[in-house]
Amino acid sequence: MTLQISGLTSGYGRSSVLQGVDLDVPDGRVLGLLGRNGVGKTTLIHTVMGLVRPTGGSITLDGEELAGRRSDQVARAGLALVPQGRRIWPNLDVTEHLDLASRRGGGAGIWTVPKILELLPRLGERRNHLGGQLSGGEQQMLAIARALLTGPRMLLMDEPSDGLAPTIVDQIGGVIGTLKEQGVTVLLVEQDLHLAFLVADKIAVMVKGQIAHRCSTADFRADEPTARRLLGVA
Ligand SMILES: Nc1ncnc2c1ncn2[C@@H]1O[C@H](COP(=O)(O)OP(=O)(O)OP(=O)(O)O)[C@@H](O)[C@H]1O
Ligand SMILES: [Mg+2]
Known part of the structure; x- marks a missing residue:
């Protein structure tokens, strides 16, 4: 299923976190969403799941609007x-x-x-x-x-590699690869570039509640200065 997010805003009380997120995850693909601590990655996937209420924008799954739905309805949608x-x-x-x-x-x-x-x-x-x-x-x-x-039909995974040894991260990568072969679409939030590079077709980078950069995984790997600028790593 294809997830399309546009102009999405949300936050907690008076503090706004998502500042107009535009992002799409094409059917059958793995999108790696990178970003430093606290930029709003978890807030984004919680907003998509209906766990944080959006204040504006749209979230569609195969064209069906999900913004403002309850989490059980979002789960039923796939x-x-x-x-x-x-x-x-x-x-x-x-x-x-x-x-x-x-x-x-x-x-x-x-x-x-x-x-x-x-x-x-x-x-x-x-x-x-x-x-x-x-x-x-x-x-x-x-x-x-x-x-x-x-x-x-689509998984939102929030930093699955966190705290795991490299060989275990590779096993998780294998599982994500198998899921993809079986037609599951994946939005993979990661701080571990190794796992994102292993399984993602495309990379998006979040900075301060917005998507600041988007490209193929191969292009991202080849562009060390951009990775360093957006993530503080090479
Ligand atoms: N339940 C909450 N109530 C109030 N503020 C929150 C809440 N959850 C997160 N925040 C704030 O929202 C901002 C974004 O947090 P979020 O958890 O989405 O970041 P993240 O990119 O997932 O970070 P990390 O990589 O550390 O998991 C931060 O400033 C955080 O302090
Ligand atoms: Mg998080």
Whole structure:
């Protein structure tokens, strides 16, 4: 599904964070959204998900207007969030997480528990472990599984590599690649250039609540001065 965002503004009370975001994520693609801490990346995907109320602008999914909808309506339209910090329940085991998410998804979409365990076999091996006993990488896999079980056609992933060792980040990259092959569209918020470069077709960079730069991943990789200027890294 194609997500199109235009002139989107939102914030918290009197503090406005999104200052008119224009961005589109084409069907079947992975868009890497980069930006320094605090520029508004999470606010953007929370606004898209209906968790923060937009004050202006438009969010359409295959042409259907989502701005101002509740998060459950947005989920039904085909979007799912893999939240920053994973938000795993420490006292529920893996099976309980998957059961809860399946029930919430109501059997929507193509993702069933057996299919998820094929994609993420480590979760099957750890099925009786509590959330709090899982490694960071396993928790991230579980957060992805939970989102898929709600039956989305597009995933909004908020810094999935955060705090993970490089080999685990590569595994997450492999999972995102497989999802893309299966037709899932992905908006990937990242600070880790390695993961974004591994899986993203295009890169957008957010600065102070707006999209300041957009190009193909190959062009972004080749343009070190721009990366340094917008992100403070090379
Ligand atoms: N619930 C909230 N209430 C008030 N202000 C908030 C809230 N959440 C975020 N903000 C503020 O909005 C701005 C953007 O925050 P946001 O979390 O969207 O940034 P981010 O780009 O995701 O940062 P990071 O890379 O650190 O996750 C920041 O100034 C932040 O302090
Ligand atoms: Mg964030």
